[in-house]
Amino acid sequence: MNFWEFVSSTHQQLLTDAYQHASAVFQCMVVATVLGVLIGVATYRSEWAGNLATLTTSTILTIPSLAMIGLLIPVVGLGVPPTVIALTLYGLLPVVRNSIVGLRGVDPTLVDAAKGIGMSRAARLLRIELPLAWPPILTGIRVSTQMLMGIAAIAAYASGPGLGNEIFRGIASLGSANALNQVLAGTLGIIVLALLFDAAYVLIGRLTIPRGIRA
Amino acid sequence: MPETPDISGTPRTAQGSEAAAGGPGRSGAATDSGGADASAAHGKTGATIELENLTKQYPGSAAPAVDSVNMEIKAGEIVIFVGPSGCGKSTTLKMINRLIEPTGGRIRIAGEDVTDMDPVKLRRKIGYAIQASGLFPHMTVARNIALVPKMVGWPKSKIAARVEEMLDLVGLDPGEFHGRYPRQLSGGQQQRVGVARALAADPPVLLMDEPFGAVDPITRDHLQDELIRLQRELHKTIVFVTHDFDEAIKLGDRIAVLRERSRIAQFDTPEAILTNPADDFVSGFVGAGAALKRLNLTRVRDVEITEYPTVKIDDPLQDVFDKLRSGSTNEILLLDRRGRPYKWLRRGDLMRAKGSLARAGTLVADTVTRDATLRDALEAVLTDNTGRVAVTGRRGEYEGVVDMETLMNSVHELLEADRLDAIEHQHHLEEVRAHQTHADQEGDGGGARA
Ligand SMILES: Nc1ncnc2c1ncn2[C@@H]1O[C@H](COP(=O)(O)OP(=O)(O)O)[C@@H](O)[C@H]1O
Numbered sequence A: 001m002n003f004w005e006f007v008s009s010t011h012q013q014l015l016t017d018a019y020q021h022a023s024a025v026f027q028c029m030v031v032a033t034v035l036g037v038l039i040g041v042a043t044y045r046s047e048w049a050g051n052l053a054t055l056t057t058s059t060i061l062t063i064p065s066l067a068m069i070g071l072l073i074p075v076v077g078l079g080v081p082p083t084v085i086a087l088t089l090y091g092l093l094p095v096v097r098n099s100i101v102g103l104r105g106v107d108p109t110l111v112d113a114a115k116g117i118g119m120s121r122a123a124r125l126l127r128i129e130l131p132l133a134w135p136p137i138l139t140g141i142r143v144s145t146q147m148l149m150g151i152a153a154i155a156a157y158a159s160g161p162g163l164g165n166e167i168f169r170g171i172a173s174l175g176s177a178n179a180l181n182q183v184l185a186g187t188l189g190i191i192v193l194a195l196l197f198d199a200a201y202v203l204i205g206r207l208t209i210p211r212g213i214r215a
Numbered sequence B: 001m002p003e004t005p006d007i008s009g010t011p012r013t014a015q016g017s018e019a020a021a022g023g024p025g026r027s028g029a030a031t032d033s034g035g036a037d038a039s040a041a042h043g044k045t046g047a048t049i050e051l052e053n054l055t056k057q058y059p060g061s062a063a064p065a066v067d068s069v070n071m072e073i074k075a076g077e078i079v080i081f082v083g084p085s086g087c088g089k090s091t092t093l094k095m096i097n098r099l100i101e102p103t104g105g106r107i108r109i110a111g112e113d114v115t116d117m118d119p120v121k122l123r124r125k126i127g128y129a130i131q132a133s134g135l136f137p138h139m140t141v142a143r144n145i146a147l148v149p150k151m152v153g154w155p156k157s158k159i160a161a162r163v164e165e166m167l168d169l170v171g172l173d174p175g176e177f178h179g180r181y182p183r184q185l186s187g188g189q190q191q192r193v194g195v196a197r198a199l200a201a202d203p204p205v206l207l208m209d210e211p212f213g214a215v216d217p218i219t220r221d222h223l224q225d226e227l228i229r230l231q232r233e234l235h236k237t238i239v240f241v242t243h244d245f246d247e248a249i250k251l252g253d254r255i256a257v258l259r260e261r262s263r264i265a266q267f268d269t270p271e272a273i274l275t276n277p278a279d280d281f282v283s284g285f286v287g288a289g290a291a292l293k294r295l296n297l298t299r300v301r302d303v304e305i306t307e308y309p310t311v312k313i314d315d316p317l318q319d320v321f322d323k324l325r326s327g328s329t330n331e332i333l334l335l336d337r338r339g340r341p342y343k344w345l346r347r348g349d350l351m352r353a354k355g356s357l358a359r360a361g362t363l364v365a366d367t368v369t370r371d372a373t374l375r376d377a378l379e380a381v382l383t384d385n386t387g388r389v390a391v392t393g394r395r396g397e398y399e400g401v402v403d404m405e406t407l408m409n410s411v412h413e414l415l416e417a418d419r420l421d422a423i424e425h426q427h428h429l430e431e432v433r434a435h436q437t438h439a440d441q442e443g444d445g446g447g448a449r450a
């Protein structure tokens, strides 16, 4: 059986895995984005708090993903929970870092102007600072998503959902007829998903970055 | 004070006050003698500002950046803070809208103590324009201008109309600029929009911190002229910070020359500061060429603008010939289709150009508006080398000319008047001193009387 025959014979399973993979990454990214931006907003104005947030999230990122999932299993069990927690934690760093950098990078004279014309603290944040910091934040989200695509594959180790299952099954049955095809299908599937997500981000950027500050 | 509007005064349109304006050009002329009454008659919308022992001590610095400033700013006047860099001008200004919280003293606007008022509410009633415009790059021109009216809760339709009105007021075509983003504007246009935004909700007070500091000199000159025109229509109370004394002279009804820690070295009209600087610090700041600077204090509207023979570019050639031949002057002014000065035509020019108006004559190099200073006018006369300069209206249309002779006469009169003023001032000082000495001498025996 060549690769294409393998794909067409198992496409049902592949599509299910791909869908679950994408869905897991997407949902964890939403949570990571909300948390990450909130952490950024809470810490960007203080030198030490901002640095602490960046340091903490980057420390999380240095933990090998397999180890992280391994550590989570005894605490939260198998399946979806360790996957979601791990992905969300890994997804935080780029979002937090870019939120802080983006918010700190807003021209202080603009903040001064916003204050000067009578905008409240909340209005300043929501209508001036966050929109101006949005392009770097979106870049952070994009980087996070790419990273999570790969890391999500490891989730299969904890019986999590996604294309990692194809890869792990292939590796487990190495030497059998379709082992290589299976690994290849899982890997290519992740690459295709990553490209699709990236295209979606380009579109989101077009739609959400105001024309006045688009590069 | 019945004529002092409440700081939360209701918005009024620029057109409304324009109609009511149109008195003497410089409201400064009225500041000496009950200026408040005079400008009330012109539909004033400004409010008084009083600073009382206003002090700012930044944490961690030994001396205060602003040390006990006392100042009364009248409704409807432009007061300029001028002084060397770092003397505390911006700090003083930003305490008025509490962008910087004072560490001591009080601020009263329209008689109301605002030192402890909610700063966000306060700032919505005070226009604020800064260097490099401070426009938000992610919002269109229209959205930038609409910000404050939105925050104070104007209805949508009124805001839309107001945005158009403000663009028109600062000399930008609403249709063209409405939907643009700040980066699609030149520096001067951005600054205009910045002023439009500051004025959008019709605040009685406008604070400007070196608003024209970042634009090229020619644009700056235009913006200054525009501000003068605007102010004649609106009568806001404007506090304007600059380190450029010439700008201060040109714009100010009164100038506060500030020294370190925002101490007031002199607070007076430009005329008085030029002719009677209080001390060496002020003289140093006035700099050389006080006589030339004096030219900045008088505007074209204050001197005689004379009629001049003109022809329109569409007029039949015969008319042009006739006018040239019959006229008392040997030169006429050719206007374009929109009535704007286009070319100077001398006798013989047409002949040489074989009767073609397109080729005949010399292009008008420079024109001035009624708001231009005599210095601008003099410069234009010198560059145009016709011995006169055309005066134009708001849309560039021809209104008359000012010639060299008029300028020279005005300058002589001005300098003479200043000289008399200075002498009178001197007399006055001597009298006061003599009076004091007299009183001192009588002081011993006069204690019981007092
Ligand atoms: N946030 C601040 N913290 C400490 N010192 C300041 C701060 N802002 C201004 N200063 C100091 O206060 C003085 C006055 O500053 P400023 O009002 O900006 O002067 P100006 O506008 O006249 O150039 C300067 O010596 C400046 O260094």
Ligand SMILES: [Mg+2]
Residues within 6 Å of the ligand: B089, B090, B091
């Ligand atoms: Mg300053």
